[in-house]
Amino acid sequence: MKIDNCLKVIEKSHKYTMKNFEYFPLAVKEAKGSIITDLDDNKFIDFLSSASTLNLGSSHPVIVKAVKDQLDKFSQYVIAYVWIEEAAEYARLITSVYPGGIKTKIAYTNSGSEANDAAIKYSRAFTKRSKIIAFINSYHGTTYGSMSISGCTTLMRDKMGPFLPDVYLFPFYGNDVSDEVAEKESTKQIEEAFEKYIPANEVAAVIIELVQGDAGILPAHPIFIKKLYNLCKKNGILFIVDDVQQGFFRTGKMFSCENYDIIPDGMTLGKSFGSGIYGSCFIAREEIIDTFGSPGHVSTYAGTAVSCAAGIAAFGVYYSKEFQELLASNIKLIEKLEKELKEKQPDYIKTVRGLGMSRGIVINDKGDKNMTYKIIFRCYEKGLLVISIGGNVLRIQPPLNITPELLEKGYNIINEAIEDYKNGKISDDVLKYKSTW
Numbered sequence: 001m002k003i004d005n006c007l008k009v010i011e012k013s014h015k016y017t018m019k020n021f022e023y024f025p026l027a028v029k030e031a032k033g034s035i036i037t038d039l040d041d042n043k044f045i046d047f048l049s050s051a052s053t054l055n056l057g058s059s060h061p062v063i064v065k066a067v068k069d070q071l072d073k074f075s076q077y078v079i080a081y082v083w084i085e086e087a088a089e090y091a092r093l094i095t096s097v098y099p100g101g102i103k104t105k106i107a108y109t110n111s112g113s114e115a116n117d118a119a120i121k122y123s124r125a126f127t128k129r130s131k132i133i134a135f136i137n138s139y140h141g142t143t144y145g146s147m148s149i150s151g152c153t154t155l156m157r158d159k160m161g162p163f164l165p166d167v168y169l170f171p172f173y174g175n176d177v178s179d180e181v182a183e184k185e186s187t188k189q190i191e192e193a194f195e196k197y198i199p200a201n202e203v204a205a206v207i208i209e210l211v212q213g214d215a216g217i218l219p220a221h222p223i224f225i226k227k228l229y230n231l232c233k234k235n236g237i238l239f240i241v242d243d244v245q246q247g248f249f250r251t252g253k254m255f256s257c258e259n260y261d262i263i264p265d266g267m268t269l270g271k272s273f274g275s276g277i278y279g280s281c282f283i284a285r286e287e288i289i290d291t292f293g294s295p296g297h298v299s300t301y302a303g304t305a306v307s308c309a310a311g312i313a314a315f316g317v318y319y320s321k322e323f324q325e326l327l328a329s330n331i332k333l334i335e336k337l338e339k340e341l342k343e344k345q346p347d348y349i350k351t352v353r354g355l356g357m358s359r360g361i362v363i364n365d366k367g368d369k370n371m372t373y374k375i376i377f378r379c380y381e382k383g384l385l386v387i388s389i390g391g392n393v394l395r396i397q398p399p400l401n402i403t404p405e406l407l408e409k410g411y412n413i414i415n416e417a418i419e420d421y422k423n424g425k426i427s428d429d430v431l432k433y434k435s436t437w
């Protein structure tokens with residue numbers, strides 16, 4: 001495989017940009033639908049969707065047209081000072097599908113991190129309480145606020161403190177525990193804390209991912225969520241869902257909370273919010289968003305016209321019959337494929353899990369810390385872009401509208417990569433590219 005042009009870009013990046021993760025030497029030349037082409041014309045099936053920012057795949061024609069049309073009119077004009085139809089319309093569309101039909105409004109932001117900062121700000125101001133509860137293994141972002149409520153690696157905190165005060169992280173209970181454990185244990189520590197050291201009436205919000213992405217695509221146990229939700233209701237605590245990674249049908253539903261029997265007070269949305277153009281928001285009950293007068297929360301680029309235009313166009317695609325049918329059949333297929341993969345590799349796959357098109361394949365690395373990396377590197381060499389997350393979990397988040405053929409091909413490649421590992425065919429040489437979590 002020739003990668004000369006990719007290596008040149010990597011060398012230049014090392015020279016001029018900050019240090020980043022490195023999984024494999026892939027520099028993108030072009031991406032269309034579910035196929036990425038690198039600068040040396042190698043092609044890859046996309047099982048990452050640019051970290052779930054491209055739920056409709058790369059350069060979807062409807063999105064491209066909407067963006068081009070918008071650019072022809074105007075790209076952006078700051079909504080702190082003027083009104084923009086695109087920003088108003090996109091907010092109307094998203095609030096119209098908020099679960100439970102409750103009246104919500106949107107505060108526009110630029111990134112997932114910033115949306116979570118907004119959630120903290122609004123929750124504190126609305127409740128007039130300061131404390132925030134979040135969860136171990138969560139990832140909420142990289143600004144000081146969002147980082148303060150994250151708990152997945154000290155590498156994100158090293159040398160950077162102090163962080164936001166009054167934040168408490170508790171264990172997250174995934175659907176990998178039994179109903180009995182979830183019933184007995186899942187909110188025990190929080191309840192104990194409410195009795196002994198955190199007055200519940202000082203807690204503004206619980207902020208939670210219903211599928212913890214960076215924990216390795218781990219859906220919350222429904223009993224845990226129900227208990228936590230009830231605890232919040234009982235104590236006047238806002239229940240906020242971070243849907244940055246799982247929103248926009250990633251879990252099969254527009255919002256991940258639709259898989260659980262709850263209606264959050266607010267949600268943060270990002271990643272696929274602008275279908276490949278950056279943008280995000282905090283959406284919450286009307287009275288929460290009405291808390292601030294201006295300039296309680298403004299940002300020059302928030303609600304960018306071009307991002308909202310892309311989002312509006314994507315909305316039409318998401319709610320089309322054709323897309324919904326493909327999504328439903330892709331979810332069935334992906335569940336079948338991962339079940340078959342696990343059956344083929346019982347010694348190398350511990351478990352498979354997820355919701356909708358957000359899946360994790362938990363590798364049984366038997367103490368070989370490089371095994372998961374070697375598998376993803378071999379996948380790359382065979383033309384599949386997949387990364388690991390949460391240590392030994394393959395992160396499977398293809399575009400939701402990927403063709404069944406590419407989905408099957410991708411899973412076959414994963415199986416072949418595991419076979420190659422098994423047969424000692426992946427040498428330690430590949431580790432030279434490794435700089436991951």
Ligand code: PMP
Binds near residue numbers: 111112209242244
């Ligand atoms: N929340 C979740 C659940 C995320 O997965 C991410 C990004 N990985 C963020 C927030 C932060 O989003 P951004 O990188 O756009 O700031």
